[in-house]
Amino acid sequence: MSEITAIVPGTFDPITNGHLDIIKRANTIFDKIIVAVAVNTSKTPLFTFEERVELTKKAIESVEGLSGVVVEGVRGLLVDFARKEKARVIVRGLRAVSDFEYEMQMAFMNRRLNKEIEMVYLMPYIKYSFLSSSIIKDVFINGGDISKFVPQPVIEAMYKKLEGVRGDE
Numbered sequence: 001m002s003e004i005t006a007i008v009p010g011t012f013d014p015i016t017n018g019h020l021d022i023i024k025r026a027n028t029i030f031d032k033i034i035v036a037v038a039v040n041t042s043k044t045p046l047f048t049f050e051e052r053v054e055l056t057k058k059a060i061e062s063v064e065g066l067s068g069v070v071v072e073g074v075r076g077l078l079v080d081f082a083r084k085e086k087a088r089v090i091v092r093g094l095r096a097v098s099d100f101e102y103e104m105q106m107a108f109m110n111r112r113l114n115k116e117i118e119m120v121y122l123m124p125y126i127k128y129s130f131l132s133s134s135i136i137k138d139v140f141i142n143g144g145d146i147s148k149f150v151p152q153p154v155i156e157a158m159y160k161k162l163e164g165v166r167g168d169e
């Protein structure tokens, strides 16, 4: 059987332990994982595209036991990127019912755009099911401790990015 490459796409603004949980799960199922950092025109990210790619790379390197995981920045349509990389699977995380509607829309659109790709949904460990990049940013800006929710490189990057903005400083 041929090797299966899966793409784990996202904005990763910034990458959290919830994202990493999904990447780890995908890594146990598929031969190669491409973590695809999207430009994202519908959100205004805190970190630039280049910063998010770099930070995601550092975060992946900080996790022990991952193999065959690469990080790439992706401009343009994800399904076109998938075709170029010969990836058959796109993996998304499902935290709660609230994620479902958007994911379903995207799944059907992706299928219209490229019918050779299958979407696969994985659920995180329950302790990460409430985590999102936006909640991390809120907690950090208001002086809260995010160390249990994000990898070490993200903490450093948040301090650098938001120097002087934090509520407790």
Ligand code: ADP
Pocket (backbone or CB within 6 Å): 009, 010, 011, 012, 013, 016, 017, 018, 019, 021, 022, 040, 091, 092, 093, 094, 095, 099, 123, 124, 128, 129, 130, 131, 132, 133
């Ligand atoms: P996007 O803008 O593409 O939704 P995100 O970075 O917010 O990008 O999320 C990327 C993917 O990771 C999505 O499938 C999202 O549901 C999933 N995800 C985000 N946070 C978590 C989490 N805590 N647990 C599981 N999946 C998550």
